[in-house]
Amino acid sequence: MSLLTVGSVAFDAIETPFGKTDKIIGGAGTYIALSSSFYTKDQKIVAVVGEDFPQEMLDTLASKGVDLEGLQIKQGEKTFFWSGRYHNDMNSRDTLVTELNVLEHFDPIIPASYQGVEYLMLGNLSPQVQRSVIERLETRPKLIAMDTMNFWMEIALEELKKTMALVDVLIINDEEARQLSGEYSLVKASKVIRAMGPKYLIIKKGEHGALLFHGENVFFAPALPLEEVFDPTGAGDTFAGGFMGYIAATDDASFDNMKRAIIAGSALASFCVEKFGTERLTDITREEVDARIEEFVALTNFEMVQTVG
Amino acid sequence: MSLLTVGSVAFDAIETPFGKTDKIIGGAGTYIALSSSFYTKDQKIVAVVGEDFPQEMLDTLASKGVDLEGLQIKQGEKTFFWSGRYHNDMNSRDTLVTELNVLEHFDPIIPASYQGVEYLMLGNLSPQVQRSVIERLETRPKLIAMDTMNFWMEIALEELKKTMALVDVLIINDEEARQLSGEYSLVKASKVIRAMGPKYLIIKKGEHGALLFHGENVFFAPALPLEEVFDPTGAGDTFAGGFMGYIAATDDASFDNMKRAIIAGSALASFCVEKFGTERLTDITREEVDARIEEFVALTNFEMVQTVG
Numbered sequence: 249m250s251l252l253t254v255g256s257v258a259f260d261a262i263e264t265p266f267g268k269t270d271k272i273i274g275g276a277g278t279y280i281a282l283s284s285s286f287y288t289k290d291q292k293i294v295a296v297v298g299e300d301f302p303q304e305m306l307d308t309l310a311s312k313g314v315d316l317e318g319l320q321i322k323q324g325e326k327t328f329f330w331s332g333r334y335h336n337d338m339n340s341r342d343t344l345v346t347e348l349n350v351l352e353h354f355d356p357i358i359p360a361s362y363q364g365v366e367y368l369m370l371g372n373l374s375p376q377v378q379r380s381v382i383e384r385l386e387t388r389p390k391l392i393a394m395d396t397m398n399f400w401m402e403i404a405l406e407e408l409k410k411t412m413a414l415v416d417v418l419i420i421n422d423e424e425a426r427q428l429s430g431e432y433s434l435v436k437a438s439k440v441i442r443a444m445g446p447k448y449l450i451i452k453k454g455e456h457g458a459l460l461f462h463g464e465n466v467f468f469a470p471a472l473p474l475e476e477v478f479d480p481t482g483a484g485d486t487f488a489g490g491f492m493g494y495i496a497a498t499d500d501a502s503f504d505n506m507k508r509a510i511i512a513g514s515a516l517a518s519f520c521v522e523k524f525g526t527e528r529l530t531d532i533t534r535e536e537v538d539a540r541i542e543e544f545v546a547l548t549n550f551e552m553v554q555t556v557g
Numbered sequence: 558m559s560l561l562t563v564g565s566v567a568f569d570a571i572e573t574p575f576g577k578t579d580k581i582i583g584g585a586g587t588y589i590a591l592s593s594s595f596y597t598k599d600q601k602i603v604a605v606v607g608e609d610f611p612q613e614m615l616d617t618l619a620s621k622g623v624d625l626e627g628l629q630i631k632q633g634e635k636t637f638f639w640s641g642r643y644h645n646d647m648n649s650r651d652t653l654v655t656e657l658n659v660l661e662h663f664d665p666i667i668p669a670s671y672q673g674v675e676y677l678m679l680g681n682l683s684p685q686v687q688r689s690v691i692e693r694l695e696t697r698p699k700l701i702a703m704d705t706m707n708f709w710m711e712i713a714l715e716e717l718k719k720t721m722a723l724v725d726v727l728i729i730n731d732e733e734a735r736q737l738s739g740e741y742s743l744v745k746a747s748k749v750i751r752a753m754g755p756k757y758l759i760i761k762k763g764e765h766g767a768l769l770f771h772g773e774n775v776f777f778a779p780a781l782p783l784e785e786v787f788d789p790t791g792a793g794d795t796f797a798g799g800f801m802g803y804i805a806a807t808d809d810a811s812f813d814n815m816k817r818a819i820i821a822g823s824a825l826a827s828f829c830v831e832k833f834g835t836e837r838l839t840d841i842t843r844e845e846v847d848a849r850i851e852e853f854v855a856l857t858n859f860e861m862v863q864t865v866g
Contacts, residue, residue, distance in 0.1 A: 287865050337741065432646065435784045456765040459782060468779040468856045473768060475744045497865045507859040534864075541861055547777050548857050550816040552850055556596050556806045 250290040251496035252362060252389070253280045253489070254381050255371020256351060257295040257305075257319065261331040262524060264338065264479050272525040273305050275328065276371035276395065279485035281314050282529045283516045284369070284493025286537065289313035291493075292362050294381060296350045298326040308530060317359040325350045338477050339454055358384045367496040370394040371485060375404055375411040382414050391501045393417035393492055394446070395485070398424050413445035416501075419488050421452045434459060435466075448506065450491070452484050460510055462503050469510045472518040472543060479524045483517045486529060490516035515540040559599040560805035561671060561698070562589045562798070563690050564680020565660060566604040566614075566628065570640040571833060573647065573788050581834040582614050584637065585680035585704065588794035590623050591838045592825045593678070593802025595846065598622035600802075601671050603690060605659045607635040617839060626668040634659045647786050648763055667693045676805040679703040680794060684713055684720040691723050700810045702726035702801055703755070704794070707733050722754035725810075728797050730761045743768060744775075757815065759800070761793050769819055771812050778819045781827040781852060788833045792826045795838060799825035824849040 255277025262269045277295045285291055292315040299321060310316055331345035356377055368389040370378040378394060394415040400408045401424065412418060418441065422434060428444075429437035438449050438461040449461045455477070457470040490513030495501055498509075515537055522528045564586025571578045586604045594600055601624040608630060619625055640654035665686055677698040679687040687703060703724040709717045710733065721727060727750065731743060738746035747758050747770040758770045764786070766779040799822030804810055807818075824846055831837045 433784055433786075435782045453765070456762070457779070466782055466856055467859070468782070469859075470766070470777040470779065473744045473775055473777070475742055477742075494865055504859075508861055511859055511861065512865070538864070545861065547775055548859075550776070550778075550813075550820055550857075552817055552820065552854065556803055556821070 249288075249366040249390075249496050249499045250292065250364075251284055251288050251367040251369060251492055252292045252294065252318075252365040253277055253284065253369045253371065253492075254294045254356060254378065255280055255369075255373060255485070256328050257293075257297050257301065258328040258330060260329075260481060260525060261345070262479055262481050263333040265334070265336055266478055267524075269524050271329070273302070274330065274482060274525055276373075276482075276485040278305070278309075278526060279482035279520070279529065280369055280371050280489035280492070281309055282312065282526055283486040283489030283513070283520070284496070285309075285312035285314060286490065286516060286532060287493035287497040287512065290496070291315065292318055292365060294318035294356045294358060294362070296320040296322060296354050298350050299323050301327045315361075318357065318362055320357065322350045332481070334480065338480055356381050356384070363387070366390050366499070367492060368392045369488060369492040370415070371488070372397050375400055375408040379407070379411040379414065382411075391416050391495060393419060393488065395419045395488055396424070398427050401427050409444055415446050417448040417450065418446035419450045419452065419484075419491070421454065421484065425449075425451045450510070452487060454480070454483075458487070458510055458514065460503075460506055462506075465503055467503075467507045467510065469507075469514050469544070470547060471514060472540065472547065474518065474521065477521045480521050481525065482529075483520045486520040487513040487517040489513070511541060511544050515544060558597075558675040558699075558805050558808045559601060559673075560593055560597050560676045560678060560801055561601045561603065561627075561674040562586055562593065562678045562680060562801075563603045563665060563687065564589055564678075564682060564794070565637050566602075566606050566610065567637040567639060569638075569790060569834060570654070571788055571790050572642040572653075574643070574645055575787055576833075578833050580638070582611070583639065583790060583834055585682075585791075585794045587614070587618075587835060588791035588829070588838065589678055589680050589798035589801070590618055591621065591835055592795040592798030592822070592829070593805070594618075594621035594623060595799065595825060595841060596802035596806040596821065599805070600624065601627055601674060603627035603665045603667060603671070605629040605631060605663050606637075607659050608632050610636045624670075627666065627671055629666065631659045641790075643789065647789055665690050665693070672696070675699050675808070676801060677701045678797060678801040679724070680797070681706050684709055684717040688716070688720040688723065691720075700725050700804060702728060702797065704728045704797055705733070707736050710736050718753055724755050726757040726759065727755035728759045728761065728793075728800070730763065730793065734758075734760045759819070761796060763789070763792075767796065767819055767823065769812075769815055771815075774812055776812075776816045776819065778816075778823050778853070779856060780823060781849065781856065783827065783830065786830045789830050790834065791838075792829045795829040796822040796826040798822070820850060820853050824853060
């Protein structure tokens with residue numbers, strides 16, 4: 249089934265303890281689309297770039313089955329640019345530069361050919377822009393997932409709540425869950441947040457894995473223990489893309505299938521952090537992903553065989 | 558099979574954001590023995606207390622099948638006392654008071670009736686004391702597990718390494734693993750540490766679960782997501798006690814059984830944090846533990862059914 253991704257397609261400049269990059273390609277929409285393209289070839293994107301964005305990456309996305317009709321190229325304008333520096337633990341970072349450029353007045357136009365799309369993934373963007381996409385779809389997708397970040401909780405909380413009320417799955421990290429709910433316990437936070445609208449909540453905990461909450465059910469997927477995290481940029485978006493790509497490809501939004509989709513997203517995210525930017529994501533093979541999913545099975549599988557004690 | 562636990566039996570005074578206690582019963586040996594007694598009734602303890610230690614807790618331990626012949630009661634002396642205050646996130650704490658008292662000159666005497674014990678759990682104590690217990694056992698136990706802490710890495714690293722070289726399983730937390738190895742990545746840290754002796758390494762990550770490393774195998778068990786952590790004191794010892802109690806009760810030290818033992822230990826630890834001190838540990842029922850283990854199964858269980866993409 250078809251998946252529509254909305255999100256930034258951008259330039260990043262990244263510093264980690266392992267090195268630094270010049271301007272490279274990044275953006276939530278890019279990571280989501282590249283990741284979900286591993287599972288679904290029926291994908292559309294709504295995004296905006298400036299005339300400085302390289303045709304090569306657009307060709308790469310197209311070659312992976314991403315329909316680019318909804319990607320606006322603004323002549324005479326520049327692509328969104330973010331620059332950040334990671335701390336030694338790789339779990340926190342400082343933003344050095346944010347240049348909104350084309351994102352400042354982004355109007356997400358939905359091509360007529362996109363109407364009827366079955367699944368919608370709203371990457372991190374202003375909640376107003378995210379909501380306008382939902383409102384411009386003539387039929388509601390089967391499942392709408394949404395990412396957001398603390399920035400919007402600070403400057404646009406009411407708008408964020410209006411958008412959250414319209415989505416099925418919210419995907420945020422543990423700090424954001426605590427900030428949004430005012431609760432330190434993630435179990436308590438999940439109840440507060442789900443009362444705001446989303447029936448499903450995924451809390452990403454970086455190297456500590458991810459939790460899925462729905463009703464009274466909780467599922468936990470670890471992150472794969474890695475020798476080295478080279479660059480965490482885009483790992484959360486890659487996770488979300490793998491998750492929604494898997495759901496769309498299987499056309500199954502049951503809780504049990506969401507568990508599989510979380511493992512699928514976690515496997516793809518474990519590749520993303522191996523190199524700078526999107527580099528590793530563009531060349532993953534089926535064999536590599538299958539092998540990594542087997543690692544997740546081995547990592548988490550146990551069977552209680554008897555009553556002891 | 559029989560399990561010998563060595564560890565402090567002590568008094569604690571604890572402050573958490575939820576309240577504070579007067580002197581209550583604590584100590585690694587106490588938590589380990591109470592926890593492992595859920596799985597094995599054939600348990601012995603080597604420890605030391607002062608004349609101020611309440612007979613009531615000794616009776617409780619005896620009622621749970623703990624052989625107290627190796628527990629020394631020093632007349633005219635006082636029991637080890639520790640006092641600490643947890644920060645708001647419950648993941649870090651400050652030590653307010655440490656009074657070694659009877660622990661200062663602790664000589665771990667092994668009663669003749671303890672010889673031939675099959676499993677040995679060395680709770681956190683000076684590495685010299687831990688090693689002397691191993692040396693005083695006439696036959697080597699089938700499996701020796703050991704806990705330690707950063708304090709010993711700072712003041713007695715060479716002694717610690719000598720003891721580590723003699724044990725099978727080392728159980729430490731993530732910060733301690735990083736300190737001991739000089740590696741931030743836990744995968745890298747696990748290799749450095751296992752090269753020091755222990756073939757099995759368990760890294761406890763508190764609310765983020767625990768990792769078991771052996772050869773090329775890794776197993777991860779999450780902590781149960783809880784509404785409230787009331788008092789984390791003793792959770793790590795409870796985990797270790799449940800782990801070794803399960804291994805001793807099943808007389809099976811295979812990797813697959815260690816995975817089950819880690820789930821068993823994690824389940825018991827999830828009870829420990831619900832109340833101050835050892836309170837919750839003394840009244841857990843079989844039904845409660847079974848139900849909690851079922852929660853772990855539901856939390857982590859997934860099945861990849863098809864190749865997608």
